[in-house]
Amino acid sequence: MALLEAKGLIKIFGKLTALNGADLTIAANEFHGLIGPNGSGKSTLMKCIAGAETPTQGTVTFGGHDITQASPAERARAGMSLKFQITSVLPALTLYDNILLALQAQTSLLNLALSRTRGVLHDKVMAMLEQFRLVDRAHEPASALSHGQQQWLEIAMALAPEPKLLLLDEPTGGMSLEERRVTGELLQPIKARCSLVIVEHDLDFIRDICDRLTVLDQGQILQTGTVQHVQSCPKVQEVYLRRA
Amino acid sequence: MSQDANTLSRRRFLGNAALFGTAIATGVGSWVIRPDWANAAAGPIKVGVGTDLTGPMGYAGNADANVARMVIKDINDAGGLLGRPLELYIEDTASNESVAVGNVRKLIQREKVDLVIGGITSSMRNAIKDVIVSRGKTLYIYPQLYEGKECTPYLFCTGPTPAQQCDEFIPWLIKNGGKKFALPSANYVWPHTLNIYARKVIEANGGEVVFEEYYPLDQIDFSSTVNRIISNKVDVVFNTVIPPGVGPFFKQLSEAGFLKNGGRLACVYYDENTLSINQPAEIEGLASCLDYFKALTPEDPFSAKLQAAYEKQFPGNFLFAAGSAATGTYRGLKLWEAAVKEAGSVDRDAVAKALDHAKIAEGPGGPAEMVPGQRHCKMKMYTAVAKGGKYEVVARSAGLVDPKEC
Amino acid sequence: MTEMTPLSAVSLTRGISASRQWRVLPMIEITVLVIGLLLPLVLQDYLTVYATRVLILCLFALSFDLVWGYAGIMSFGQAVFFGSAGYGVALLARDLGITSILLVLPAGLLIGFAFALLLGGFLLLGRHPASVIFVALGTLTGSYACDRLARGWYYLGGQNGIPSIPPMTIGSYELTEGPAYYYMAIGFLIVVYLLCRFLMRSQFGLALAGLRENEQRIAFFGYKVQHLKAIIFSLSGAIAGLAGSLYAFHEGFVWPNMLGVVISTQVVLYVLFGGSGTLIGAVIGTIVIEAVSFWLSNSYQDIWPIILGVLLLLVILFRPAGLVSLLLSERERVGSFGRPGKR
Numbered sequence: 001m002a003l004l005e006a007k008g009l010i011k012i013f014g015k016l017t018a019l020n021g022a023d024l025t026i027a028a029n030e031f032h033g034l035i036g037p038n039g040s041g042k043s044t045l046m047k048c049i050a051g052a053e054t055p056t057q058g059t060v061t062f063g064g065h066d067i068t069q070a071s072p073a074e075r076a077r078a079g080m081s082l083k084f085q086i087t088s089v090l091p092a093l094t095l096y097d098n099i100l101l102a103l104q105a106q107t108s109l110l111n112l113a114l115s116r117t118r119g120v121l122h123d124k125v126m127a128m129l130e131q132f133r134l135v136d137r138a139h140e141p142a143s144a145l146s147h148g149q150q151q152w153l154e155i156a157m158a159l160a161p162e163p164k165l166l167l168l169d170e171p172t173g174g175m176s177l178e179e180r181r182v183t184g185e186l187l188q189p190i191k192a193r194c195s196l197v198i199v200e201h202d203l204d205f206i207r208d209i210c211d212r213l214t215v216l217d218q219g220q221i222l223q224t225g226t227v228q229h230v231q232s233c234p235k236v237q238e239v240y241l242r243r244a
Numbered sequence: 245m246s247q248d249a250n251t252l253s254r255r256r257f258l259g260n261a262a263l264f265g266t267a268i269a270t271g272v273g274s275w276v277i278r279p280d281w282a283n284a285a286a287g288p289i290k291v292g293v294g295t296d297l298t299g300p301m302g303y304a305g306n307a308d309a310n311v312a313r314m315v316i317k318d319i320n321d322a323g324g325l326l327g328r329p330l331e332l333y334i335e336d337t338a339s340n341e342s343v344a345v346g347n348v349r350k351l352i353q354r355e356k357v358d359l360v361i362g363g364i365t366s367s368m369r370n371a372i373k374d375v376i377v378s379r380g381k382t383l384y385i386y387p388q389l390y391e392g393k394e395c396t397p398y399l400f401c402t403g404p405t406p407a408q409q410c411d412e413f414i415p416w417l418i419k420n421g422g423k424k425f426a427l428p429s430a431n432y433v434w435p436h437t438l439n440i441y442a443r444k445v446i447e448a449n450g451g452e453v454v455f456e457e458y459y460p461l462d463q464i465d466f467s468s469t470v471n472r473i474i475s476n477k478v479d480v481v482f483n484t485v486i487p488p489g490v491g492p493f494f495k496q497l498s499e500a501g502f503l504k505n506g507g508r509l510a511c512v513y514y515d516e517n518t519l520s521i522n523q524p525a526e527i528e529g530l531a532s533c534l535d536y537f538k539a540l541t542p543e544d545p546f547s548a549k550l551q552a553a554y555e556k557q558f559p560g561n562f563l564f565a566a567g568s569a570a571t572g573t574y575r576g577l578k579l580w581e582a583a584v585k586e587a588g589s590v591d592r593d594a595v596a597k598a599l600d601h602a603k604i605a606e607g608p609g610g611p612a613e614m615v616p617g618q619r620h621c622k623m624k625m626y627t628a629v630a631k632g633g634k635y636e637v638v639a640r641s642a643g644l645v646d647p648k649e650c
Numbered sequence: 651m652t653e654m655t656p657l658s659a660v661s662l663t664r665g666i667s668a669s670r671q672w673r674v675l676p677m678i679e680i681t682v683l684v685i686g687l688l689l690p691l692v693l694q695d696y697l698t699v700y701a702t703r704v705l706i707l708c709l710f711a712l713s714f715d716l717v718w719g720y721a722g723i724m725s726f727g728q729a730v731f732f733g734s735a736g737y738g739v740a741l742l743a744r745d746l747g748i749t750s751i752l753l754v755l756p757a758g759l760l761i762g763f764a765f766a767l768l769l770g771g772f773l774l775l776g777r778h779p780a781s782v783i784f785v786a787l788g789t790l791t792g793s794y795a796c797d798r799l800a801r802g803w804y805y806l807g808g809q810n811g812i813p814s815i816p817p818m819t820i821g822s823y824e825l826t827e828g829p830a831y832y833y834m835a836i837g838f839l840i841v842v843y844l845l846c847r848f849l850m851r852s853q854f855g856l857a858l859a860g861l862r863e864n865e866q867r868i869a870f871f872g873y874k875v876q877h878l879k880a881i882i883f884s885l886s887g888a889i890a891g892l893a894g895s896l897y898a899f900h901e902g903f904v905w906p907n908m909l910g911v912v913i914s915t916q917v918v919l920y921v922l923f924g925g926s927g928t929l930i931g932a933v934i935g936t937i938v939i940e941a942v943s944f945w946l947s948n949s950y951q952d953i954w955p956i957i958l959g960v961l962l963l964l965v966i967l968f969r970p971a972g973l974v975s976l977l978l979s980e981r982e983r984v985g986s987f988g989r990p991g992k993r
Contacts, residue, residue: 050870076872090863092984093856100987101860104853105872109881112854122988139988141981161872341811341905346700353696367810374814374902379826431802432809460801461809 001064003028003195004049004165009058011044011219018044019055020219024197026165031187031196033206033227036216037239042199043085043169045216049197050082050167051075063164076105081163083154085170091143095134095153098142099125102157124160132156132186148179152186159190166190168198172205184209207231215239288331289324289590291316291577292357292382294348294372295569299339300487301364303517303561304568308362308387309334310558311573325584333357341371348372352380358590361385361576364569365486366434373399383592383599385580387572389513389534391437395650398596400619402579402612403572404535406441407648408625409512413533414445414482416627416639420531421508422479423451428469428493431458435484438512442482454478459485466493470500473507483511491521498526515567516635524633532635534566536609537628539635546606550574564608571608575621578604579614613644620647675982678974679930682937686836690829699827702900704940705835709842710893711920711932713886718918719927720850721882722862723774724782726914727789728890730769730796731762733909735891736898737800740812743899749819754895762891763884770883775876779865790911797910811905818899827900835896839933842889846929856987858882923965925972928983934973 004026011019019041026032034042047053049060051072060068067075089098103124107117129135132152137145142153151171158166172180180202187209190196200206206213207227214224215236223233230236293312296305316332319325333355337344351357352375360376360383363369369386376384377398386394389403417425425446429435435458443453454476457469466489473481481502485493494509503509509530516538519527541548554564564570583599584590603613610624627639686705690698710732717723735758742748742757773788774780780788800806807813817824825831849855860868861878869875898904907913924935942961946954969975975983 052870072866072870073872073874076870082870084867088864088867090860092863092980093859094986094988096988097856097859097986100853101856101868102871104856105868107853109854109857109874109877112857113849113852115852115854118853118988125988139986141984157871341903342901342907345901345903346703349699350696353699354694367813370810370813371903371905378814379817379902430809431804433807436804460798 002026003030003063004197005059005061006045006049007059007061009045009048009055009060011041011048011053012056018219019048021058022216022219022221024049024214024221024224026195026197028164028195029191029193030212031191031198031210033210033213034197034199034216035201035203035206035213036222039218040216041219042216044219046082046167046169046197046199050080076161076163079164080167081158081161081165082167083151083158083169083171085173087147087150087154089142089145089150089153089157092141094139094141095129095145096125096138098153099128099157099160102160103128105161128156128160131189133182148175148183151175151179152183155183155186159194163194165195165197168196170199170201172200172202180205286326286328288329289326289584290331290333290355290357290359292348292351292355292360292362293332293334294337294344294351294360294362295334296339296364296368297334297336301339301368303487304364304388304570305337305339306562307517307564307568307570308364308573310554310562311564311570312361312577314554314557315574315577319581325581326588326590337362337368337372339365339368341367344368344372345375348375349380352376352382357382358592359383359385359580359595361387361573361580364388365432366390367432369394370433381592383580383595385576387576388569389567389572391434392441392647392649393437395619397619398592400576400579400596400599400614400621401647401649402576402621403569404512404533404566404623404625405620405647405649406438408535408623408645409533410438410442410445411645412625412639412641413510413512413531413627414442414451415449416533417480417482417508417510417531418446418449418451421510422506424477424479425451425453426473426476426478426481427453427456427484428466428473428481429456429458429484430461430486430489432461438484446482451480459489461486461489463489464492466496469493470496470502473497473502474500478507480508480510483509484513486513487518487521490518494522494526494530498522498528503528513567514630515565516563517565517568519630519633519635524630527630528632530630531627531638532567532630533625533627534571535623535625536566536571537626537635537637538563538565539628539637540609540626544610547608550608566609575604575607575612575623578607579612579621611644615647618647618650620649622646674977674979675928675930678934678977682930682933683840686839690832695828698829698832700944702827702832702835703897704937705832705839706893706896706900707917707920707940708933708936709835709839709896710890711917711924711936712839712842712846712929713890713893714917715921715926715929715932716846716850716886716889717883719921719929719932720855720858720862721879722782722865723879723883724786725789725883725886726786726911726918727769727793728886728917729793729909729911729914730789731765731887731890732894732897732913732917733796733800733904733906734765735759735761735894736904736908737806737812739895740815740898740904741806743815744812749816749899751818751820751825754818754899755892758891758895759888760891762894763888765891766884766887767880770880770887774879774883779875790914793909793911793914797906800906800909807905809906811903811908813903815898815902815904817902825899831900835900838892838896842892843929843933846889850929851985851987853987855985859984859987919962921972923962923972925974925978925983928972928974928978931972931974938973 002025006024009019009022022045036042048055103121104117129138172183213227213230215222217239223230223236293309295308296302316330319330333351335347335351351360363372363386376382384399386401387403392405427439439456512533514532541551579602583595583602586598587594601614601616605611613622622644625641625645626637628635628637714728717725738761739754739758769792773785801809817826865875920936920939921932925931943958946957
C-alpha cells in the first residue's frame with residue numbers, strides 16, 4: 001500500500017486553474033522530487049497534500065485514511081510534516097527552543113503547563129541538533145544563524161516529531177553551493193525512517209538525492225518515474241528547453 | 245460608639261500636630277481657605293466641600309463653593325464657631341463619580357474634615373455618600389433638590405424634595421397650562437423616582453401623562469420626542485432632561501412651535517444659572533418651583549442682603565440660585581452651625597442629634613426648619629415663570645412646606 | 651594558556667555579559683516586591699488607599715499582558731471582564747446580601763472567565779486565524795456595547811451604576827480600605843503573578859511563544875491552536891474578573907465606565923508603556939502611569955492629561971518595547987524553555 005496517494009487533484013483560484021487533475025503516489029522510504037517550470041502547480045500540489053490548501057476536487061489519502069479535508073494539525077498527528085518555502089523559524093527563540101517547540105506539539109496542554117515532557121525530550125532535541133550540526137549554537141537565538149543554517153534548523157524542526165512523510169518546499173532556496181551539498185548530506189540518512197517529497201528548482205540537487213521524479217507543467221502531470229527515466233524523456237526536455 | 249471616640253481623639257491629636265504643617269501638606273489638589281488667625285488651642289474645625297467644579301455640572305458646583313467660602317468667612321469674621329476658626333477644604337468631584345470618590349477620600353482620610361457638604365446630581369451623592377458616611381464615619385449634608393427617599397443616618401438633605409416641588413406646583417401647572425403632561429427625562433435615578441411622585445400628583449389632580457421617556461445623558465437630538473409632544477397636543481412638558489441635553493431640547497421644542505401654540509414648559513431644577521442656556525424666546529413661560537428666586541429680593545430684605553453680598557464677593561457667571569444647590573448649601577451650613585453651637589462640640593453623634601431639629605430664622609427665601617426624625621428640611625416654596633429671560637414669582641407657599649420624607 | 655583569538659575573546663565576553671544579563675529580571679521583580687510589601691508602613695492611610703487601587707489595576711494589567719504579550723491577541727476589551735465581574739459582585743451584595751470573600755472573589759473569577767470564553771469564542775475561534783486588527787476592533791466594540799448596555803439598563807443602575815456596595819467580609823470582620831485591604835490585594839497580585847510566571851516559563855509558555863510568533867506554523871506542528879487561544883483568553887478573563895471584584899468592593903461602587911472603552915484602552919497603555927511580555931512590565935507600567943497621573947493632577951490641575959499624554963508618547967516613540975526594556979535584554983524577555991541548569 002502506498003504511503004501517500006493523491007488522485008485527481010484540481011485546484012481553482014478564481015479564474016486561475018492551478019492544478020488540473022494531478023495524481024501522485026509516494027511509497028514508504030521513498031525520496032520523491034517535484035519539478036517543473038514556474039507556475040506549473042508544484043507548490044499548489046504540495047500545499048494540497050500538506051493541508052495549507054483544500055483542493056476543489058480530488059482526494060488525498062495518507063496511510064490508508066482520507067485526509068482531503070483534514071486540518072494541518074490532524075495531518076501532523078497522522079505523521080506528516082512540512083517545511084514551508086519561506087523560513088519560519090522563530091527568530092527570538094533559541095535553536096534549542098525551536099526544536100523543542102516542534103517536538104512537544106503532541107504533548108497534552110496540561111502536561112505542557114506542568115512541563116512534564118521537558119526531561120524526556122531533552123535528549124531528542126540534542127540528538128536533532130547534533131544531526132544537523134547545530135549543537136554548538138544550541139542556546140543562541142535563531143536569528144543569529146545564517147540563512148542556510150536557518151533552513152537546516154527548520155528541516156530539523158520538521159523532522160523532530162519523526163514523521164512518516166516529510167514535505168520540503170524549496171529547501172535550498174538562497175543557499176550557496178557548499179550549503180546545498182551539506183543539505184544533501186543531512187537529508188540522506190533520513191530515508192531509513194521517512195519518505196520525502198521535495199519541490200525544487202535545482203535539478204542537480206534533485207538528481208542526487210531523489211529516487212523518483214514527477215514533472216508538472218501547467219497544472220498537470222507531464223511525466224513520473226525514476227530519475228533516469230524522466231530525465232531522458234523528450235517531452236520533459238522540451239518543456240525545460242522551451243522555458244529556459 | 246467607642247470606635248468613634250477613638251477616631252475623634254486621634255483626629256484631634258493629628259489636627260493639633262498638623263496645624264502648622266497644613267499649609268505645606270494640603271497645598272496640593274485642594275483649595276484650602278485659611279483664616280487669617282488661628283488662636284484656638286483645640287485647633288480649627290474643618291469643613292469639606294466636595295462639588296462639581298468642572299464638567300457639565302460646573303455651573304452649579306462653583307456657585308456652591310462660592311457660597312461655602314462666603315458663609316465660612318462670615319462665621320470666622322464673627323469669631324468662629326465654639327471659639328475655633330473654620331477651615332474650608334474644597335475638592336472637585338468633576339461631574340465624574342470615579343474621580344469624585346478619589347477626591348472625597350482626600351477630604352475624609354487626608355484632611356479628616358468634620359463635615360462634608362456637597363454632591364449635586366443624585367448619582368454623585370450615591371457615589372460619595374458611602375465614602376463619607378459609612379466608611380468615613382463623617383457627617384454629610386446634601387444641599388440639592390432631588391428625588392427623595394434618602395434616609396441614610398448622618399446624611400441630611402437641605403434641598404427641596406418631590407413633595408415640596410410637586411404638591412402645589414403641579415395643580416398650578418394644570419390650572420395654568422393644561423391637563424395633558426409629557427415627561428421627557430434623563431435616564432438616571434432622579435428623573436425615574438421624581439416621575440413616580442409627579443405622576444401620582446398629576447393624576448390625582450385630574451391630569452393625564454401622555455408619555456414618559458428616558459434618554460441617555462449625552463443625547464442632543466430630540467426630534468422624535470418633539471414630534472410626539474406636538475402630535476399628541478401635549479399641554480405641559482414636565483422636563484427632567486439635564487445639561488448638556490436640555491439646551492438643544494428646549495431649542496428644538498420651541499422651533500417646532502410648542503410655545504407659540506400655548507404649550508407650557510415646566511422644569512423644577514431650572515434657575516437663574518440655567519436661564520442663560522437658551523434664548524429667552526425658547527423658554528418663554530417656563531415654570532419652575534424652587535425655594536428661592538432672585539426675583540424675591542424686592543419683597544424679602546434678608547434675601548436681598550444675601551444676594552447682594554454674594555454678588556459683591558463673586559461677580560461673574562456662577563450665580564446664587566436655588567436649582568444649583570447654592571441656597572441649599574447656605575441653608576445646610578447655617579443649620580449645621582446652629583447644631584454645633586447647641587451640641588457644644590463637633591462630635592458626629594452630638595451634632596447629628598442637634599441637627600435633627602435645628603432651625604434658622606433667616607435664609608434665602610425665608611426661614612428653614614429640620615423635621616425631627618426625617619433629616620429633611622421644611623422651607624418656603626415659590627413658583628416662578630420665565631418672562632423675557634428673567635423670572636417673575638407667581639405663587640408663594642402659605643408657610644413652610646413639609647418635605648414628607650423618611 | 652591557550653592563545654585566545656580576538657574572535658573567541660569577543661565571544662567569551664559576550665558569553666559572560668549574556669549570563670550576567672540573564673539575572674536582571676528576578677532582581678527587578680524582587681525590588682518591586684520588597685517596595686510593595688513595605689509601602690503601607692511609610693505611607694499615610696489616604697495614600698495607602700490610593701496604592702491599593704493601583705495594585706488592583708496591576709492585577710488587571712497582568713490579564714492584558716497574558717493575552718497580548720504572550721499570546722499575541724490584541725484585546726481592547728479587557729474591561730468587559732473587569733466590569734462585568736464588578737457588576738456581578740455588586741448585584742450579589744445589593745440583591746442577595748452576599749459579601750463574604752469566599753463567595754464574591756470566586757464569583758468574580760468565574761464571571762470573568764465565562765465572559766472571556768464567550769467573547770473569545772466568538773472572535774478568536776474561526777477557521778482562519780483572526781487578524782490583530784479584527785480582534786482589536788471586535789473587542790473594542792464589545793467593550794463599547796457593554797458600556798452602553800449597562801448605561802441604559804435601570805436594573806444595573808443605568809447611568810449611575812450601583813453605589814454603596816457594603817464592605818467585603820471575612821467571616822464577621824469587615825474588610826475596609828486601608829492597610830488590610832492593601833495586603834490582601836498585594837497577596838492576590840503576588841499569587842497570580844507567580845502562577846503566570848510559572849505557566850509562561852513552562853512548555854505551555856513555549857507553545858504560546860509559537861502562537862504569538864507564527865500561529866499558522868505551529869498548527870502544522872500539530873498544536874491545537876484554538877484550544878491554546880481559548881485557554882489563555884479565558885485565564886486572562888478570570889484574572890481581570892478577580893481584579894474587577896476586588897475593585898468593586900474597594901471603591902464601593904460600580905458604574906458603566908468600568909465596562910467601557912476608556913478602561914480597556916487604559917490597561918493596554920499600562921502594559922505597552924511598561925513593556926509587554928514580561929509580566930513585571932505590566933506591573934511597573936501601571937505603577938508609573940498611575941503615580942505620575944496622581945502627582946501631575948495635584949500639581950497641574952488643568953493640563954495634567956496633556957502632560958501625561960506627551961510623556962506616554964515620548965516613551966512609546968523612543969522605547970517602543972516599554973520601560974522595562976531599559977533594563978531587560980530581549981533575550982531575557984523571551985526567556986528559554988529547556989531543562990533548567992542545562993546550557
